[in-house]
Amino acid sequence: MHAERAALLRDAAERANSYLDGVDERPVxxxxxxxxxxxxxxxxxxxxxxxxxxxxxxxxxxxxxxxxASQGGRYYGFVIGGALPVTVAANWLATAWDQNAGLWAASPVSARLEEIALEWLADILRLPATIGGAFVTGASMASFTALAAARDALLARAGWNVGEDGLAGAPRLRIVVSEEVHVTVTKALSLLGYGRATLERAPVDGQGRIMADRLPPLDERTIVCVQAGDVNSGGFDPIADICARAREAGAWVHVDGAFGLWVAASAAKAHLAAGAELADSWATDGHKWLNTPYDCGIALVRDPGHLRAAMSAPASYLVTSGHREPSHYSAELSRRSRGVEIWAALRSLGRSGVAGIVDRTCRHAARLADLVRAAGLEVLNDVVLNQVLVAADDDAATDAMTAAVQADGTCWCGGSTWRGRRAMRVSISSWVTTDADIDRTAAAIIAAARSGAEQETRP
Known part of the structure; x- marks a missing residue:
């Protein structure tokens, strides 16, 4: 039995290595x-x-x-990173451990790694050292988890206990979001009982950033959701200004920073998220810019007590310890050890390594934008981050260009709509992307656009 298992695992490792060795040479x-x-x-x-x-x-x-081929250097869809080798290896080891990460008693190593990872996350993201957190599937569940803490905390302040009394008859909370709010936030709010029609939408500027001076009035029963990195433009809301207004009013600020929060690691880009540390909760992902395997979302809350009050569900059979119990901070009890990959990535990369990924991918985005502009294509956003929105002469030509790029297989970019215009969205998030990849990508995009233009001019 042992020999059979060892042979099987060796075969799996060889097959995985063979896959990774060839992933950059095949069509995306x-x-x-x-x-x-x-x-x-x-x-x-x-x-x-x-x-x-x-x-x-x-x-x-x-x-x-x-x-x-999202593990290669030319996959630019959906802000998906390529897993670092150390995180793949750590994931394999953690899978072999087969731990239930819900309780310290069930897995001391998983629980302790989460504690360490939370300390390191607070450090590298420049957030308060005392934050509480949960390791969840992705930004959807991260926002759900953090916003559940926000909802319950504001209602508790108004004398209402959601856990005991539910939501029927509860005091009304106001939810303010951006006109460009990400779908994961509206989905989370809907699951929490706040439908899309009930949300107050703050106007944005041409880069999708909330105009702070046009926020609706805030009060102690308001949750404001802001963005650290718009998924189309890469733009950041003026978080510091919004937090200042919210603090005066007693409102709660939640930051959707699925990938943008990681700019805090970069000396060159950290200013974009200035003021994020003043918020009350945050959502981010490890499987985007940190380049861990899927799935790996992170919910963070300034006051751990608020998160625990919303998520804790004690039971007589659940053994507790004097340590942080992961299940008290997440909707999940049974789950895998997601903190292992976060720990492995941060331990392996260090602060400078994380900053290097952020800086390098942002530089790649700026370079790609320059190359396609020089060829006569339009870039619809200010390229301040790793996002580039490319457009051809009209919407039909843009969609045809995107389809042609996807069919060609040199790279993969998705379509989007930005401020009423169709665009091809390029999200450069992988640690393995090189200058040569950007050159090949630009050439493929330009060729696709020219091919479409030639077809339109034919009689």
Whole structure:
């Protein structure tokens, strides 16, 4: 049994290394044939066991070719990073541990690693050292978790206990969001009982940043959601100004910083998130700019007591200790050890390594913008971060350019709509992207745009 397991794990490691060795040379998007070959994984459920080595081989041979090459240097969709080797290795080790990270008693190593990772996160993100936090699936659940703490804290201040009394008949809270609020925030608010039609939307400028002087009046029953890095433009709301107004009024400020909060590590870019430390809660991801494997979201709250009050659900059979109990800060009880990869990334990279990823990808974005502008394409945003919005002559031409780029396979960029215009959105987030990747990407985008223009001019 031991020999069979060892052989299987060695085979898995060899297959994974082979995949990673070839990921940068293959088309970023899988071919139609590779996607069709996924049907090899289907069929009736087997009646008898299948040898583990055979199962792994089928998964690799049919599954690996049908992946998006997001581990390579030319995947620019959805602000997805490529996992650092140390985080992949740490993930494998943690999977072999097979720990339930919900309780100290169930996994002291998982619980302690989370404590350490939270301390390091507060340091590198320049947030208060006393913050509480939870390791969740992604920014959607991070905002849900932090905003649940906000809701319950403001209602408790008004004399209402959500955990005991629910929401029916509760005092009304006002929720102020940006006109460019990200869908993960509105989804989280909807799950918390605040539908989209109830939200007050603050006007934004041409880069999608809230105009602080046009915020609606705030009070002690208001939650204000701001952005540290718009997912289209990369723009940052004036967080310091908004926090100052909110503090005077007793309002709660939540920062959606899924990737943008990481600029705090960079001496060159930290000014963009100035004032973020004054907020009351934050949501970010490890699987974006920190380049950990999926899934790895992080919810942070200034007062750990608020987070615990919203999430803790004691039970007589759950053994507690004198340590931080992870399940008291998250909606999940049973979950994997997500803090392992955060710890591994921060321990391996250090402050300068994280800053290097931020600075390098931002430099790549600026360079790509210069190259496509020089070829006659339009860049719709001020490229202050790692986001570039590229447009052709009109919306139809832009969509045709995006489709052609995706079909070509040199790189992968998604489509978006920005301030009423269609755009191709380029999100440069991977630690492995190089100058050569940017040159190849620019050439592919320019060729796609010219091909579309030529087709339009043909009789």
């Amino acid at each position: 998007r899988p071919s139609a044939a590779d996607i069709a070959a996924l049907e090899r994984l289907a069929g009736p459920l087997p009646d008898a066991p299948t040898p583990a080595a055979e199962t792994l081989a089928l998964l690799d041979e049919a599954g690996s070719p049908a992946t998006m």
